[in-house]
Amino acid sequence: MKRFHSHFNGYSVEFSPFEEQRLACVTSQHFGIIGNGRQYILDVLDRDIGAFKTFDTRDGLYDCTWSEENECHVASSSGDGSIKIWDTQAPSGGRPIKSFEEHTKEVYSVDWNLVTKDTFITGSWDQSIKIWNPRMDRSLKTFREHRYCIYSAIWSPRNAHLFASVSGDRTLKIWDSRDNRSLNTIKAHDHEILTCDWNKYNDKEVVTGSVDKTIRIWDIRYPDRPTTILRGHTYAVRRIKCSPHSESMLASCSYDMSVIVWDRAREQDPIIARMDHHTEFVVGLDWNMFIDGQMASCSWDEQVCVWNLGRPGQFR
Amino acid sequence: MSVFRDLVEGECSEPNALGNFVQHFTxxxxxxxxxxxxxxxxxxxxxxxxxxxxxxxxxxxxxxxxxxxxxxxxxxxxxxxxxxxxxxxxxxLPLSNVESDLQFLFQDFINSTRAGQLFHPSSLNHLPLTFEDKSKIKNRSSIMLKHFSNGESEQFEEDQLNRMLDSLGIEVGDDFDQVWDSQPHHTTTTTTTTTTTTTGQYDQYQKYVNDLPEEYEDYEQHQQELFDDGDLEDYELDEEWDKGDDFHPYDSAWTESDRSVEAAWDETARRTISDITRPITQINDPKLKKSNFMKFMNQLNSGEASIVGSDVVHNPDFKRQEEYQQQADQWTEDYNDFHEHIPQHRIQEYQFSIQEARDSDTLERGMGLFNEGHLSDSIIALESEVKRNPENAMAWMYLGIAHAENDQDSQATTCLIKSLQIDPTNSKARLALAVSHTNDYQKERALDTLEEWLQRTPEYTALYKQFKGSVDPNSFLDTWSRHEFTTNLFIEAARSRPSNPDPEVQTALGLLYNMSYDYDKAVDCFKAALQNSPTDYQLWNKLGATLANSNRSQEALGAYFKALEHKPSYVRARSNLGISYLSLNMFQESATTFLGAIAIHPAPNIWDNLKMVFRLMNREDLVQKADLRDVNAFLDEFQFM
Structure with a gap:
């Protein structure tokens, strides 16, 4: 397992969709409660992980996403309500090439559209979701329906207009960006919902993770009950990422300091790996699209970790 | 108006806020x-x-x-x-003491909250925080606290938050909203409902409903600005729905916080010392005990950090030390429990696939079939043998190894444990058991098995005892540090034979490095092991699998070829070889290899892999053909025999 020590507490990590060895990671001083933020651009090298670039911000950074249309651009969302666009070719310590300032509270989630590739979406503690085009100075559209902080808003990987959002109001909402109202509201958990993701192989399926420690899998056509509930974490589930290589696999990280890799195809025992390589809350997680089984995680223990899961059973 | 509601309604501050914060630090x-x-x-x-x-x-x-x-x-x-x-x-900025004080305070706040333990922060009143800083700390910590607290009561969360805010000199009653609203925001679209703190009881839910119109006005305005009004009817229906009984967005979070700030504080102040210092021994999460929280407590104990608070609710230092000692004792106890609770081996009954032992199926025949790669037939023959002779440790071991090669790790584990029960000295069976546990993601058991292997191998028994005795059991409460300990143990064992590596020790080390995803180190270990057993086809396969997992598929091919050179019927290596060809986009070779493996042992997962290759070749016709599960149907296109 390769490790990188970040100066601040990790918040989010994402592999580049263009270069297999590159990843973006955002970190915040003092656990993101107060202090500066730092955007890292890291490279996975033969024996370790090296910092390619670093960019500093005044307030903490909570989430980041790579541009799908320009391999040099990364967007990160900040505690001060702004969203910064960074150019990874610029010198370290440079300024963002753009900063969008409309949200009035912490922006906890940012996600680039995988289909149209020219927009990204943000979810904020000001209870609004905004869609942006990096070329425009103002947001394209604002959605206000949630009744509490929004913790995650994620585009569908298949449908250009569809996105899902989850909130502390305990609902999962499915939206069509052309409509003003959500298509569907699912009361997905009995506690705050901190994360969601789409199945990359099934565009009807959304996975949510909550303070209630469970992961629930939803067929968005049938909102009355989850298709599956995965239990295994002992504290709130902080982030979920569905595998880009397998329909049945997903990974989650939690305030219980662990990362769990799940394979729903194994009905009796869906947990195929429980990893406790971090010593504080694990908050960032991603799969490498280019390398089957390669994963990255980051934690409040200031470690960014990259490892290859390996193929189950290959080793005899 | 409750404390929490107030906190959540607070504004996020101006982008320049940190500048002010930093200013005070320099x-x-x-x-x-x-x-x-x-x-x-x-x-x-x-x-x-x-x-x-x-x-x-x-x-x-x-x-x-x-x-x-x-x-x-x-x-x-x-x-x-x-x-x-x-x-x-x-x-x-130089890294100032102030910053690390703040880091420690938050760390303590987070970890004690997580453990359901009220904390006793030292006063950091001297930190000159601005209003913006205070608002951020208040807002963010109140929201985040709910994410990592473990189902504690709202009262606890409120107390915990108040302690933290108090230690920073943040007045819980400060009406931040008014201050911020008088400052310019970076947008004008703020929709936050601003409410002042007042004394008295509030019905939180009622309050929520009362707030709705404001939000909705904004929402409607927004709608009209951007879009037509067509959806408003639906929207009103939604409003009705939202007002329904089943919509309580905050009930778990806020129901108990419907008291005034003053009342809450009075109550806190009235509490007795013993109430507040709820015994820290209630923590029973082994991992948390060695986190920074523990380090922080140690620092308090050693005097490295000190409690300066003048507040009467703070315990005197000697009391704290006692508490610490109690914790330590309790933790040691917990640790012992923790280990006892790991089941040594969950021994299952072996599920036979045959009803009766057949006379013709002997150990020799089973071994012969195994060596030819006919796993299913070999399993049947070996089952006959153990049915006749349930005390034949050798037969159980080979049955286990055959199951392992056939991807049946739970069956393999059962057989290998049986074998070891009969003959605990069989080191080959024990190592195979560790491999099966590893394959099955049973890390704890794999580590147990490896340690037992070392303990039972006469050459290393002394080393094991010496090492085990020198280690504080508290230092490996979680799997990760346990793994580190076991790895160090085997590194020590390997060092005792620097010039003449012990293949079994090196294999074990290779396994351990695989578990921690240190594939490069694992490769070195397997190569060292192969120095002294160059014909061990399983070792060559392990080397190949490790190289493949490390994205070195090209090199993996060579290792698999070596494995097949020594045992051409080794299905596992063939199947792995096919996977490596697949990662290298060599589809034709991959398909041929999978077909060759199927011809020896038709396992369902190899058929699945084969179908995947055909799909990648855009050969839907072959995919359909594969559903027939007849390997001979492919003879005309692929030379695999």
């Missing part, structure tokens, strides 16, 4: 002065000589694709080149 002069003196030259130099040119010509062009938005770009550049917005301040 005592000599203000941030801006500092920036002028220290940063300006460097900044102007770098920015105007290199960056400006660079920015404008290169990456701005690339982001805007020359779409004639240059005016906007310059506006944007002007905005972002504003020195006062500079994001560079952090680098210029």
């Amino acid at each position: 005592n000599e002069r203000s941030y801006h002065d500092k920036f002028e003196d220290h940063g300006k030259n460097e900044f102007y130099d770098s920015l105007y000589r290199h960056e400006e040119e660079y920015n404008e010509q290169r990456h701005l062009d690339s982001i805007f694709d020359g779409e004639g938005q240059e005016d906007d770009i310059h506006l944007m550049m002007d905005r972002h080149l504003n020195l006062r917005d500079g994001p560079r301040e952090h680098k210029e």
Whole structure:
């Protein structure tokens, strides 16, 4: 397992969709409660992980996403309500090439559209979701329906207009960006919902993770009950990422300091790996699209970790 | 108005807030002065000589694709080149004690909350926080606290938060909202409901409903600005629905917080010392005990950090030490429990696939079939043998190994444990058991098995005892540090034979490094093991699998070839070889290899892999053909026999 020590507490990590060895990671001083933020651009090298670039911000950074249309651009969302666009070719310590300032509270989630590739979406503690085009100075559209902080808003990987959002109001909402109202509201958990993701192989399926420690899998056509509930974490589930290589696999990280890799195809025992390589809350997680089984995680223990899961059973 | 509601309704502050915060940390002069003196030259130099040119010509062009938005770009550049917005301040800050104090405070706050334990922060009243800083701390910690607290009561969460805020000199009753609302925001679309703190009981839910119209007005306005009114009817229906009984957005979070700030504080102050110092021994999460929280407690204990608070609710130091000792005792106990609770081996009954033992199926026949790679037939023959002779450790072991090669790790585990029960000295069976546990992601059991292997191998028994005795059992409460310990144990064992590596020790080390995803180190171990057993086909396969997991598929091919050179019927290596060809996009070779494996042993997962290759070859016809599960149907196109 390769490790990188970040100066601040990790918040989010994402592999580049263009270069297999590159990843973006955002970190915040003092656990993101107060202090500066730092955007890292890291490279996975033969024996370790090296910092390619670093960019500093005044307030903490909570989430980041790579541009799908320009391999040099990364967007990160900040505690001060702004969203910064960074150019990874610029010198370290440079300024963002753009900063969008409309949200009035912490922006906890940012996600680039995988289909149209020219927009990204943000979810904020000001209870609004905004869609942006990096070329425009103002947001394209604002959605206000949630009744509490929004913790995650994620585009569908298949449908250009569809996105899902989850909130502390305990609902999962499915939206069509052309409509003003959500298509569907699912009361997905009995506690705050901190994360969601789409199945990359099934565009009807959304996975949510909550303070209630469970992961629930939803067929968005049938909102009355989850298709599956995965239990295994002992504290709130902080982030979920569905595998880009397998329909049945997903990974989650939690305030219980662990990362769990799940394979729903194994009905009796869906947990195929429980990893406790971090010593504080694990908050960032991603799969490498280019390398089957390669994963990255980051934690409040200031470690960014990259490892290859390996193929189950290959080793005899 | 409750404390929590108030906190959540607070505003996020201006982008410049941290500048002020930082200013207080650098005592000599203000941030801006500092920036002028220290940063300006460097900044102007770098920015105007290199960056400006660079920015404008290169990456701005690339982001805007020359779409004639240059005016906007310059506006944007002007905005972002504003020195006062500079994001560079952090680098210029020495790491001050103040910062680490704050880090410790938050760490303590987080970990004690997580453990359901009220904490006793030392007072950091001297930190000159601005209103914006205070608002951020208040807002964010109140929201985040709910994410990592473990189902504690609202009262606990409220107390915990109040303690933290108090230690920073943040008045819980401070009405931040009013202050912030008087300051300019970076947008004008704020919709936050601003409410002042008052004394008295509130029905939280009622309050929520009362707030709705304001939000909705805003919402409607928003709708009208951007879109037509067509959806409003639906929207009103939704409103009705939202008001229904089943919509309680905050009930778990806020129901008990419906008291005034003053009342809450009075109650806190009235509490007795024993109430507040709820025994820390209630923590029973082994991992948490060795986290920074524990380190923090140690520092308190050693006097490295101290409690300066004048508040009467703080315990005197000697009491704290007692408490600490109690914790330590309790933790040791917990640790012992923790280990006892790991089941040594969950022994299952072996599920036979045959009803009766057949006379013709002997150990020799089973072994012969196994060596030819006919796993299913070999399993049947070996089952006959163990049915006749349930005490034949050798037969159980080979049955286990055959199951392992056939991807049946739970069956394999059962057989290998049986074998070891009969003959605990069989080191080969024990190592195979560790491999099966590893394959089955049973890390704890794999570690147990490896340690037992070392303990039972006469050459290393002394080393094991010496090592085990020298280690504080508290130091490996979680799997990760346990793994580190076991790895060090085997490194020590390997060091005792520097020139003549013990293949079994090296294999075990290779396994351990695989578990921690240190594939490069694992490769070195397997190579060392192969020095002394160059014909061990399983070792060559392990080397190949490790190389493949490390994205070195090209090198893996060579290792698999070696494995097949020594045992051509080794299905596992063939199947792995096919996977490596697949990762290298060598589809034809991959399909041929999988077919060759199927011809020896038709396992369902190999058929699945084969179908995947056919799909990648865009050969839907072959995919359908594969569903028939007849390997001979492919003889005309692939030379696998």
